Amino acid sequence: MLGWQFNCRPIATKLTTDNYKLSPVAELLTYISFPEWLAYTIAALVQCALLLAIALCSAAVGIWLERKVSARIQDRLGPTRVGGKFGWLQPPADGIKLLCKEDLIPAAADQILFRLAPYISFCAVFCAFLALPFADGWVAVELNAGVFFLVAVMGLEIFGVILGGYSSGSKWSLYGAIREAAQVVSYEIPLGLCVVLVVLLTGTMNLVAIGESQAGWFFNWHIFHDPFTFVAFFVYLTCAVAGTNRAPFDLPEAESELVAGFLTEYSGFRWVFFFMGEYAAMFLVSALGALLFLGGWNGPIPIASLIGLTYENHDILGWLGNSLGVVNLIAKGFLGMTFMIWLRWTLPRLRVDQVISTCLKYCVPIVSAMLAGVMIWCHCLPGGVKSYSFPRSAWERTDPTLRVDGIPDHAVTQSVTMLRSHAEHGNEDYREESR
Amino acid sequence: MQADRVKSEVIEYDVRTDEMLINMGPQHPSTHGVLRVVLRTDGEVVSEVTPHIGYLHRCAEKIAEKLAFRQYLPFTDRLDYLASMNMNLGWALTGEKLLGHRVSEKTRHLRVIISELNRIASHLVAAGCMGLDLGSFTPFMWTFREREKIVNLFEEICGARLTYSYLWPGGVIDGPPDGWFDRCLAFLDQFEPVIDELHALLTNNAIFIKRSAGVGVLPPEMAINYGCTGPVLRASGVDWDLRRDGESIYTEMYDGYTWRIIAPIDGRYPDDHPYPPLPYDAVVGDSWHRFYVRMLEVVQSMYLIRQGIEKYNAADGELDKPFEVKKKLPAGEAYLETEAPKGQMGFGLVGDGTATPWRARIRSSSFFHVAVLGELCRGVLIADMPTIIASMDIVLGEIDR
Numbered sequence: 001m002l003g004w005q006f007n008c009r010p011i012a013t014k015l016t017t018d019n020y021k022l023s024p025v026a027e028l029l030t031y032i033s034f035p036e037w038l039a040y041t042i043a044a045l046v047q048c049a050l051l052l053a054i055a056l057c058s059a060a061v062g063i064w065l066e067r068k069v070s071a072r073i074q075d076r077l078g079p080t081r082v083g084g085k086f087g088w089l090q091p092p093a094d095g096i097k098l099l100c101k102e103d104l105i106p107a108a109a110d111q112i113l114f115r116l117a118p119y120i121s122f123c124a125v126f127c128a129f130l131a132l133p134f135a136d137g138w139v140a141v142e143l144n145a146g147v148f149f150l151v152a153v154m155g156l157e158i159f160g161v162i163l164g165g166y167s168s169g170s171k172w173s174l175y176g177a178i179r180e181a182a183q184v185v186s187y188e189i190p191l192g193l194c195v196v197l198v199v200l201l202t203g204t205m206n207l208v209a210i211g212e213s214q215a216g217w218f219f220n221w222h223i224f225h226d227p228f229t230f231v232a233f234f235v236y237l238t239c240a241v242a243g244t245n246r247a248p249f250d251l252p253e254a255e256s257e258l259v260a261g262f263l264t265e266y267s268g269f270r271w272v273f274f275f276m277g278e279y280a281a282m283f284l285v286s287a288l289g290a291l292l293f294l295g296g297w298n299g300p301i302p303i304a305s306l307i308g309l310t311y312e313n314h315d316i317l318g319w320l321g322n323s324l325g326v327v328n329l330i331a332k333g334f335l336g337m338t339f340m341i342w343l344r345w346t347l348p349r350l351r352v353d354q355v356i357s358t359c360l361k362y363c364v365p366i367v368s369a370m371l372a373g374v375m376i377w378c379h380c381l382p383g384g385v386k387s388y389s390f391p392r393s394a395w396e397r398t399d400p401t402l403r404v405d406g407i408p409d410h411a412v413t414q415s416v417t418m419l420r421s422h423a424e425h426g427n428e429d430y431r432e433e434s435r
Numbered sequence: 436m437q438a439d440r441v442k443s444e445v446i447e448y449d450v451r452t453d454e455m456l457i458n459m460g461p462q463h464p465s466t467h468g469v470l471r472v473v474l475r476t477d478g479e480v481v482s483e484v485t486p487h488i489g490y491l492h493r494c495a496e497k498i499a500e501k502l503a504f505r506q507y508l509p510f511t512d513r514l515d516y517l518a519s520m521n522m523n524l525g526w527a528l529t530g531e532k533l534l535g536h537r538v539s540e541k542t543r544h545l546r547v548i549i550s551e552l553n554r555i556a557s558h559l560v561a562a563g564c565m566g567l568d569l570g571s572f573t574p575f576m577w578t579f580r581e582r583e584k585i586v587n588l589f590e591e592i593c594g595a596r597l598t599y600s601y602l603w604p605g606g607v608i609d610g611p612p613d614g615w616f617d618r619c620l621a622f623l624d625q626f627e628p629v630i631d632e633l634h635a636l637l638t639n640n641a642i643f644i645k646r647s648a649g650v651g652v653l654p655p656e657m658a659i660n661y662g663c664t665g666p667v668l669r670a671s672g673v674d675w676d677l678r679r680d681g682e683s684i685y686t687e688m689y690d691g692y693t694w695r696i697i698a699p700i701d702g703r704y705p706d707d708h709p710y711p712p713l714p715y716d717a718v719v720g721d722s723w724h725r726f727y728v729r730m731l732e733v734v735q736s737m738y739l740i741r742q743g744i745e746k747y748n749a750a751d752g753e754l755d756k757p758f759e760v761k762k763k764l765p766a767g768e769a770y771l772e773t774e775a776p777k778g779q780m781g782f783g784l785v786g787d788g789t790a791t792p793w794r795a796r797i798r799s800s801s802f803f804h805v806a807v808l809g810e811l812c813r814g815v816l817i818a819d820m821p822t823i824i825a826s827m828d829i830v831l832g833e834i835d836r
Binding site for chain 2: 070073074075076171172175247248250251254255256257258259345346347348349350351352353354
């Protein structure tokens with residue numbers, strides 16, 4: 001189910017041998033004359049492993065980052081010994097220590113649910129990674145409704161938390177679970193609206209297309225598209241922090257109020273699963289924020305195209321340039337995580353009523369207004385500030401290709417990538433078809 | 436009555452909620468030790484709070500009746516272990532009151548310096564813990580970093596880092612080592628800007644204000660009725676500080692010193708400090724004011740220490756030596772309250788002509804501050820509980836004794 005099977009992109013999924021960017025691994029293998037079926041199989045395994053590795057590594061690096069950044073903020077050194085320098089092996093050491101701990105389940109706990117909860121939580125986050133593109137083509141499953149899938153599946157994480165809190169047989173855990181339910185459900189509304197705003201702007205739910213639409217210099221990023229998206233980005237940031245239960249919204253595990261919230265009775269490797277899930281989710285929302293607002297895998301300066309790492313020059317060069325995007329997105333993801341860590345170690349925690357009112361009184365109205373603002377902006381300034389032109393229909397305007405290429409007369413219901421790839425690679429058939 | 440019952444039944448059919456009894460403590464992270472508070476909660480709202488104490492009871496008063504008066508001093512360290520010097524001072528002064536003894540000029544200034552240093556240390560812990568209980572870990576580390584420097588100074592002077600046993604009845608065993616006052620001044624100089632950092636991180640932080648302003652408002656009448664003292668009383672707008680208003684044997688110590696007593700009179704603080712205006716939401720007597728009073732008292736203590744060092748160096752004479760262990764207490768009674776960082780610490784002694792007190796009594800301020808929790812926490816949210824407990828700055832060592 002990786003890459004080439006469940007691809008629902010209408011026309012760009014027409015995989016031609018000369019323009020195949022969906023699985024870079026398969027692409028590379030076929031390039032060095034592997035048979036196609038073998039290349040795909042190997043690619044599937046590699047991508048599966050890569051995905052799990054990325055999910056786990058992002059969590060491990062996140063934990064290390066948290067320890068180091070928090071230490072620096074607090075005038076400490078943090079881990080320095082494990083692994084020689086900087087304590088870079090501290091997360092595995094922590095993990096081994098936690099795995100060796102006694103497997104404790106309270107007598108009052110609901111045995112099955114208590115055991116099940118951590119897996120649900122972790123699996124939900126891991127599944128969300130399936131739809132996360134790291135660069136054009138660097139995505140496990142490229143879904144037509146990728147962003148929808150991602151947000152929806154990520155939201156499943158709370159089931160694990162609620163189950164864990166409910167089944168622990170502890171009142172503090174129960175409080176944590178109920179708070180989680182209230183908080184996450186509230187914050188999914190503004191979060192979803194922020195996503196809708198970008199979807200409206202790009203006219204697609206495909207994350208690859210959303211990323212593609214921000215190619216070029218940093219002023220092509222959605223955050224700089226208009227004032228409304230700029231504000232919406234900060235609403236997204238707030239909701240992302242709240243959605244992952246990070247301080248100042250870490251009510252479900254507020255250690256000074258609820259001991260450890262839903263984690264109170266968890267220890268050892270079950271706790272690790274929750275923990276990994278939390279850090280992987282942090283990376284995920286940061287990466288999603290980068291994709292939606294901060295140019296995705298496109299750096300502020302299009303270095304790859306400036307130095308000629310494009311498919312026009314050579315396939316391998318193009319592949320390399322594309323892979324640079326992976327570095328870009330991961331860097332942005334960790335930047336977002338660092339921001340969350342910085343917040344956590346600076347701010348006190350909000351109270352439960354303040355958290356909910358922040359959502360309902362501020363986030364939702366602001367993002368709704370921004371959504372309306374973007375609609376009006378798109379209607380009045382279809383080409384953005386740079387190239388004002390006469391108003392056209394909404395669908396046309398939401399297509400950034402029109403801004404770039406100035407082709408006004410398309411039937412614009414197709415996705416952006418489709419248009420881009422055809423504009424770039426000159427697939428003449430398409431223009432015939434669309435007319 | 437009947438109407439009320441009918442009404443409540445209707446409500447229950449509407450939204451049926453059960454009250455839940457929750458044990459907060461004795462192992463809860465934000466009960467400052469081993470305080471156990473039983474909460475009756477309806478959802479997030481706390482309807483009743485019952486503090487249970489006694490998990491750290493060590494028969495402190497009884498021990499005092501079995502030991503020579505001077506021998507008991509190390510036990511006073513264990514009362515308020517965050518301000519051991521002030522505990523030492525209280526015990527020493529009570530004995531001196533009973534004996535009618537006055538210490539030398541130099542000793543008195545040293546006592547001011549030491550006790551005010553420890554007041555800073557104790558207030559730093561209070562401020563850091565308040566931040567911690569509101570979910571902000573960093574101020575805790577920052578305040579402990581500064582406290583560590585004070586503790587280092589104390590280690591130089593008496594060899595201990597927590598239980599100092601330094602201010603003995605009658606005097607001190609040994610004066611400060613060479614250069615100690617310079618290091619003390621150096622600490623104050625580098626500490627002064629740190630206070631601004633703490634203000635930025637906590638006092639003026641929007642979330643901190645939201646969490647603490649208007650939470651746990653303690654009206655002055657209630658504060659007095661419940662016997663609240665120290666910063667808790669002053670934050671309610673009562674201008675009362677034993678360093679000025681106490682008994683002469685204690686206030687004599689501060690003769691010639693100038694400092695301000697920090698209390699919001701008519702909602703205003705003495706305005707000789709450069710800190711920003713009060714937040715809009717803050718009500719006199721709430722958690723924010725209790726926190727703020729401590730932060731300002733730290734500054735006043737710094738003034739006092741600077742003056743004390745000047746006066747100590749200018750004073751003639753020698754430091755007094757402590758009483759000998761066998762020093763007999765006269766038959767009679769003495770009770771003295773001193774202004775410890777957490778509130779008024781009272782020691783009572785009944786002598787019977789032997790070295791061992793016939794009866795000893797310890798009055799700790801935190802005990803009264805816990806007692807008022809039941810009033811303050813009625814109807815607050817669970818999240819406000821740690822805020823209020825932290826703003827009271829209780830220490831279980833002196834509650835349970």
